[in-house]
Amino acid sequence: MKLVEFELEEKHVEEVIQTIKNEILKYVDKRKQFADYLLEYRKKAIEEYKDDEDKIIEYFDHERFIKEEAYKSFDRKLIELTKLKVNPYFGSIEFKEDKYAPEKIYIGRFGLTLEDEYEPVVVDWRAPIASLFYKGKTGRSSFEAPHGKIEADILKRNQYVIKGGDLKGLFTSERDVKDEILQEILCSNTSEKLKDIIMSIQEEQDEIIRLPYNNSSIVDGVAGSGKTTIALHRIAYILYNFRKQLEDKVLIFGPNMIFMDYISNVLPELGETGVPQDTFHEFVRKALNLEKVNSYDLFLNRIFNNDEEFINDYKKKNSEEFKCELDNMMKQLENNLLATEDIIFRDKIVVSKEEINEMFIEYYKSMPLYRRSRKIRRILFNKITSIRNEIFYEIEREYKKELDKLSDSERNIQENNIALNRRMKIEKLIRDVMKAKDELAYLKGENVLKYYNQINNDKDLNHQDLAPILYLELKLNGIKYHGEIKHIVIDEAQDWSNLQLEVIKEYTKCNNFTIVGDCNQSMLPMDKENVLNNFEKILDNGILKFKLNKSYRSTKEIMEYANGLVANSDIVPLVRSGEKVQIEEQVKVENLAHKIEEFFEKCKKRGYETTAVICNSISLSKEVKNMLSKDIEVKLIDSEEVYLTKGNIIIPVCYGKGLEFDAVMMITEESDTPKAQYVMATRALHELTHLKL
């Protein structure tokens, strides 16, 4: 029976691959036909507009647009089909909706439905119906279709291993589902880049991935629970289902450039290219057009070298108190801008102080302060200008009257004098207007950076100054992001302050966030224990919160060890056993080189692809690297500019966050925080050694 089923499925794979190959040929042909059509059309257009250069330019602009759009969709389809040709699908479900006959669908990386046909050959994993596959169980279930919830009975679920176009494995579950594929994936080695998990997304992960794009969610998940992976799959999901609304309007924030590079393959593999990724530091630096701000590397160096004054400065500038201080200072600024006297021009009240203050405090109170004051300044200018015009016309009238009074002979004698008098009056008027306008210069508002530098006692600007400066720019000048962002993902959010989230939300005017983090992994000194809890008040209503406590990364032994490092960790490891964690106490620095070299050697023999020595600081990482023999191939990651590769790595924990390695040697000192140690330990997939200095 089993054999027959395998053969049938094998045949189905073959048929589907043949269908895909035919489709590829069709699309290549379509692309060519389109190119021929365009060439023909261009010839006609050039002939028709040959005497009108503007029209020809216009035509080429239009052609470029059509070409880009059409080729984008042909190329997207061809890329998808080429990937499907090797591995058309990884799962199937047989299900029955009430009142309908049973159906079977195959689920793959991309969907394929033939022209003029209704039944899909392969269903995209992101399609609503595919969620039935990820429920991971048979029996009564439901999925969210665009027109509402649909109930169905899942009769059978298959998982396929297809390699190079051949069916290599088939796992069937009619009742209890053991995710064999998941176990296989978790036991394999990691690579230098994060991978997609479409074959083995688990139900609790799928629930988050498939939330509507206009929901905000906060995911607090233990190390290795798949937070980064989920966030990236969620982007692929929302782009697939809401492409029109979201294309080019999604943004990812990650902790540093090394991490950004590490995750950079996932979305392209899922067929989504061009989703911008940035760090808070770079994004805000560009938004403020700030040249003179110290690098993020320097910031981390000073934090991890326990520079106390610097740490206090960081803590202060990310505290609620500092934000209140800034608010108070801006209140003071507003008070200083209020009028204490009427605006008078040539003995006339232009606008009374009460009216000015009413504009400030009432009419325009919702405007950012400097924009408000500039607006009021413009209003006052306009009023002065109209008074000036009245006076000017009066001068002109008088001038004409005086001339008219004179006979021709008197005119010859007096005309120059009268004209001079007129000119002097006009010049005086202009001087008075300029003086009056100069007196209103204070309403222009100061340069925000200059203002912040005063508050900051002209100290160097660092990472911790970015959020406060942006806050002031938003409140005083109301600066806005040029472009539209409809969904933002923040990864490693445990190291974000409230102020950072607030300024990003206000600057981008984006209301939908997917925020993922782990309170046990926060490494920057914050006053609050779990900042993720605070984010709820900053986001708009309707936030969904999720807690994930299963770890997919490390062996049971590693997770148990990591659990013991922090007080309140409740990681549930997926049952995958490995070696016991090796712990060595009171290791002498002079013995490190030997131990590390042995460790690298052992890992190489075991066939690990990525092996890391994780140190508590950038300086120790450099020191350790210098101790090693020059014959050892090892890469030091000591700045954001250096990227990960396979092989042996030495990396400080601040750059190791979010990454993973087959085997890890962590080197700690007594003064290291439990959280930093927890981050180090949870980077390991299969093996962990802990050296305590």
Ligand SMILES: Nc1ncnc2c1ncn2[C@@H]1O[C@H](COP(=O)(O)OP(=O)(O)OP(=O)(O)O)[C@@H](O)[C@H]1O
């Ligand atoms: N459903 C799954 N199937 C297979 N592998 C998974 C699954 N979920 C997560 N993983 C794997 O677990 C590892 C950890 O995932 P990820 O880096 O997304 O976790 P994380 O919660 O962001 O971790 P951390 O907070 O420690 O950085 C990755 O190798 C990922 O591929």
